[in-house]
Amino acid sequence: MLTIAVTGNPNCGKSALFNLLTDGRQKVGNWPGVTVDKKIGEIKHKNLKAKLVDLPGIYALDAWSEDERISRDYLLSGEPEFLLNILDSTNLERNLYLTTILQEMGVKMLVVLNMIDIAEKNLININLEQFEKELGSPVVAVSALRSGSKDIIINKIAELLKTENKTQPLPVPSEIENANEESKDELLAEWRYKRIENIMAKTVKKGIPAYAESDKIDKIVMNKFLGIPLFLLVMYLLFWLTIHVSGVFIDFFDIAFGAIFVDGVRYVLTNINTPEVIVSILADGVGAGIQTLSTFLPITFSLFFFIGLLESSGYMARAAFVMDKVMRTMGLPGKAFIPMLIGFGCSVPAIMATRNLENKRDRILSVFMVPFMSCGARLPVYILFTAAFFPSNAQNVIFALYVIGIVLAVATGLLLKGTVYKGSLAPFIMELPQYHTPQIKGAAINAMFRLKAFIKKSGRILIPIIAILGMLNSAGVLPMVGKSIAPVFSPIGVSEENWQASVGLFSGLFAKESIIGTMNSLYSQDAEKKEDEKFSLFEKLGEAFVSIADNVKSLGTKIKNPLGFESSEEDAYLFDNMRKAFNNSSATAFAFLLFVLLYVPCISAVAVAAREVGWVLVFLQSLYSTVLGWCLAVIFYQLVEGHSAASIVAAALILPATIFGVVFYARKSGRFG
Amino acid sequence: MNRIISLNPGDKAVVERYAQGMDKAYKLKLLALGLTKGTEFTLIKTSPFGDPIEIELRGYRLSLRRHEAEGVLCSQ
Numbered sequence: 001m002l003t004i005a006v007t008g009n010p011n012c013g014k015s016a017l018f019n020l021l022t023d024g025r026q027k028v029g030n031w032p033g034v035t036v037d038k039k040i041g042e043i044k045h046k047n048l049k050a051k052l053v054d055l056p057g058i059y060a061l062d063a064w065s066e067d068e069r070i071s072r073d074y075l076l077s078g079e080p081e082f083l084l085n086i087l088d089s090t091n092l093e094r095n096l097y098l099t100t101i102l103q104e105m106g107v108k109m110l111v112v113l114n115m116i117d118i119a120e121k122n123l124i125n126i127n128l129e130q131f132e133k134e135l136g137s138p139v140v141a142v143s144a145l146r147s148g149s150k151d152i153i154i155n156k157i158a159e160l161l162k163t164e165n166k167t168q169p170l171p172v173p174s175e176i177e178n179a180n181e182e183s184k185d186e187l188l189a190e191w192r193y194k195r196i197e198n199i200m201a202k203t204v205k206k207g208i209p210a211y212a213e214s215d216k217i218d219k220i221v222m223n224k225f226l227g228i229p230l231f232l233l234v235m236y237l238l239f240w241l242t243i244h245v246s247g248v249f250i251d252f253f254d255i256a257f258g259a260i261f262v263d264g265v266r267y268v269l270t271n272i273n274t275p276e277v278i279v280s281i282l283a284d285g286v287g288a289g290i291q292t293l294s295t296f297l298p299i300t301f302s303l304f305f306f307i308g309l310l311e312s313s314g315y316m317a318r319a320a321f322v323m324d325k326v327m328r329t330m331g332l333p334g335k336a337f338i339p340m341l342i343g344f345g346c347s348v349p350a351i352m353a354t355r356n357l358e359n360k361r362d363r364i365l366s367v368f369m370v371p372f373m374s375c376g377a378r379l380p381v382y383i384l385f386t387a388a389f390f391p392s393n394a395q396n397v398i399f400a401l402y403v404i405g406i407v408l409a410v411a412t413g414l415l416l417k418g419t420v421y422k423g424s425l426a427p428f429i430m431e432l433p434q435y436h437t438p439q440i441k442g443a444a445i446n447a448m449f450r451l452k453a454f455i456k457k458s459g460r461i462l463i464p465i466i467a468i469l470g471m472l473n474s475a476g477v478l479p480m481v482g483k484s485i486a487p488v489f490s491p492i493g494v495s496e497e498n499w500q501a502s503v504g505l506f507s508g509l510f511a512k513e514s515i516i517g518t519m520n521s522l523y524s525q526d527a528e529k530k531e532d533e534k535f536s537l538f539e540k541l542g543e544a545f546v547s548i549a550d551n552v553k554s555l556g557t558k559i560k561n562p563l564g565f566e567s568s569e570e571d572a573y574l575f576d577n578m579r580k581a582f583n584n585s586s587a588t589a590f591a592f593l594l595f596v597l598l599y600v601p602c603i604s605a606v607a608v609a610a611r612e613v614g615w616v617l618v619f620l621q622s623l624y625s626t627v628l629g630w631c632l633a634v635i636f637y638q639l640v641e642g643h644s645a646a647s648i649v650a651a652a653l654i655l656p657a658t659i660f661g662v663v664f665y666a667r668k669s670g671r672f673g
Numbered sequence: 674m675n676r677i678i679s680l681n682p683g684d685k686a687v688v689e690r691y692a693q694g695m696d697k698a699y700k701l702k703l704l705a706l707g708l709t710k711g712t713e714f715t716l717i718k719t720s721p722f723g724d725p726i727e728i729e730l731r732g733y734r735l736s737l738r739r740h741e742a743e744g745v746l747c748s749q
Contacts, residue, residue: 059702059705059706060701060702060705062698062701062702062705064697064698064701064702065698065702090732091732091733092732093707093731093732093733094706094707094731094732094733097705097706097707182693185697185700185701185704186691186704186709186710189704189705189709190709190710190711193707193709193712206732210732210733211729211734218718222718222720222721223721224721227720227721228721228722317736321720321725321727321736322720322721322722324720324722324724324725324736324738325720325722325723325724325725326722328738427696427698427699427738427741428725428736428737428738428741429699429702429703429706429735429736429737430725430735430736431706431733431734431735431736432727432734432735432736433734
């Protein structure tokens, strides 16, 4: 089938046109050697059948950035036989720069002037016929919002494909080709822009100032006094909507996928007398892996949906503009605020959101910092422990844990900035687009694409890992492991008899909130045997649907009581057991919580991070944060209660040694970009 | 010769040349975005925290950090 590549500047409305041409159906592919997802669609039109490949938004093809390299390599690979170059009609001069480069390469293409409706509204007058002649490439003018645009583009491509005339590369003047290295870049850019200015002067009549409307909005939004409070408000809304909209559906996915892939599979396999080993592999292993993956679907979708809305509105660039100075102190661009913020909800989508950062080093730095943000799964652990050990000032203790997480994230950022990335931070150049009405449909299609990419790529890592751990768990191996690692925690005051705590930490690898469930069931001494529940798929699925309604209802109480403190008699019994197990020591309890905050992020976060930055760096991050957690917990406990000088000295030596080791490796290995 | 760092909101300037030894990738990007010799631009505003800055050139807006754009020499 014919392959057509689509390219254009960022903010040219490329993805809206891509959605239009492919009816919103997209597949996820790979670009060789990089983590950027390749978006592939299909044109199914009576006049044209073709595969459409979306290239990253770029301004040039200098191959200095990953996106430009991908585009250049693909265009030169010979795979695409035709190119659609999308331009923003309201910003032609700069958009044409890429077009001239493509012409120099001699690529067969159609130039698509997009958002022509807005250009017309702004009284920009383009003499299309003459524009086409001066430019020397075929041109159409469309708007993704205007009916008939799809036909215009497709029919023009079909027509151009029939005419076999070869596209001649546009020759670069020889005096520029022969100029010295230092001035060549400048001369080339000047020559291209001169040509563009010339075309513009002959064929385009300028309309009203493009930013007139945006400036009115910016007067309020970017106001000296209102700018920052409004930014905080928008970010709070982004966080709240992402967490709570997805929170409504999370139980549904958990219950429904559990019913089908774990209980259902077990039920069917047992009934046809499958050997227990195989049942365990498929139900407790693979099934549980699919179930875990499914619980991240709602939050992934809602995060990328709301980010998409903010991006298409033009506010995201403003947010990055506002936050740049603050984030820069940690060596990050303003945009990196988003993953940090989402980290308070869940590290998994937060790490995925680092994808929106342009530079590899920004993504790596963010992946190192995000797990320190106390995620929503750690909160129930804090709540339970503080309720048992700090009943009178639970809020303050929880607040302290959040602050410690933030401080350590910032410290990590400063550490890497000051050592590994010393003096070589990526410069910041960002276009500030005009404000537009947010594209709800476009944001939904884009979020679906991110969701597919998550399932396809992270599923491949996550499901096998959960499968192996799940099988070990169901085989009763975890308590053994827990008991054997228990001595590691005696310096933080967790005695070896309290092996349940280490088992809890181990099960926290699945999801940190599992720590509670595990310890809870292990502490219940009259270990009640699990009743053989009768399995009914329909009942479970019914329960799944009911959970949506329940969660919607509880949204109101969540607003009033965000931490969800409540206590019951059962809790009193559990609290009693916990206090006994932790020797009534609130110092131990706090040290334990410190460790819970800092040790290896859950397997799902690790799997997603591995996809973004590779296994080596994820392993390094996990090691770094776990050792950090252990040392801080030991130092805290020993200073407050244990008073063992040897332990303090040991922790105080291990801590800097680890930090030094990480920095040393980071500088030597060259893996940090 | 002026530097971007000394411009105030509302000021217009013209790119004169690039300072020697500027980071190549950064310079290439500025060039691609249209900051070529002779290009007029206007400093629109600064971020609420004072930096980065927003400039208008060739009919669109760009934001840059003041000290990074130091190598862009211009005249008023």
